[in-house]
Amino acid sequence: MSVIAKHINPKFQHLFQDRFCFTPNEYELLLSYMQFQHIHKKDFYLRPGEICRTKAYLNKGCTRNFVVDERGHERILFFAFEDWWLGDFDSYYTQKPGTNYVQAIEDCELLVISKENFAMLEERIPKLKQWYTYKVTRSASASLKRMEEIRTLTPKERYLNLIEQHPHIFQRIPLQYIASFLNIEPQSLSRMRKRLAEER
């Protein structure tokens, strides 16, 4: 077992092997190109202006991608939890300066790999490419769906949808961030929750 493998959360190993059946050799190869990195709550993995040259497997913890709009408001694009990849994907693909903050909401364990090494490994481990493509596709369609929701639904409808479809978010994400995710002010979310509670 590699030095890295010893440090990481067992869950990581589990996912890689269980869901995509990497062989022990593939698994070791993969890990040998990844740097283990710990970041604390509120630390940034990436800031606007930086070129995103690596991506990071989120092994433990959760993060938020957000931008700051013309009015100076933070706008949360999405949250990431265990078993997702972090980065500013626009910047990653274009290698131009990005626009996203990527910030830890909890203390996080990351496994970081450079774009070049990842590309190289994708060639050597076809399953890796499949797995990553699957992840990216899922997150892209979730993103689109969310944009569409913000465009067409009321804040209340978005809130109720979120409770129904991703109740676990409320266990780990502060309400102020959920408000931003829903595109409303924290006070408005608070008031809405009160109104909904009173309706029962």
Next chain:
Amino acid sequence: MSVIAKHINPKFQHLFQDRFCFTPNEYELLLSYMQFQHIHKKDFYLRPGEICRTKAYLNKGCTRNFVVDERGHERILFFAFEDWWLGDFDSYYTQKPGTNYVQAIEDCELLVISKENFAMLEERIPKLKQWYTYKVTRSASASLKRMEEIRTLTPKERYLNLIEQHPHIFQRIPLQYIASFLNIEPQSLSRMRKRLAEER
């Protein structure tokens, strides 16, 4: 000159020849596969449920693409004016029943061509493909930009943007349709216009 060429608006000829320099032969070939069609104000070129098997060059007039949402509200996706192509593009590419109404806002002159014939002509006239790709790309990015505006801007900001960027629309499109395009009720647009007028 073909029979069709004699009937069409000179502007059509102008655009084809000027902007993309079709040769007279290419031009005649193109027209020989297109059916001239006149539709009246409020007539439909396409309705939801129909499979979009043709596309139509809008030679004169203007149209709107719209869908009816769950609440029974019409939602205008975009307007088309001279020198654009009409259709339900999702349905056109998938050949599944579509969701869009395509309706004439003014009396329209169309040049209709089947999907098969267009594909065939694209092979024989490379410039046609270039030209059409250019059109589609532009309209796709305009569409995205608009979705983004509805998501992030207030109705007032969207209205002011529209005046600034597409003032000509107000000369030809009834305000009720512009309201729908801006994602608000006609009464609200009317009130907003009044408020803005009073601010001066």
Next chain:
DNA sequence: GATAACGCTTAACCTTGGTTAAGAAATGAC
């Protein structure tokens, strides 16, 4: 354990857009 910082809630006030209904103006049909 006192103090500060943070996250969340509450309240009052304001603005804005939806809703309903009615009326005015413009357009179309005969």
Next chain:
DNA sequence: GTCATTTCTTAACCAAGGTTAAGCGTTATC
């Protein structure tokens, strides 16, 4: 030209979210 239809405007009322400001409870920090 008259009548009907369509389009646009106005008004009153309501609901909902933004803004500002204050307070409260929990968590950190020393």
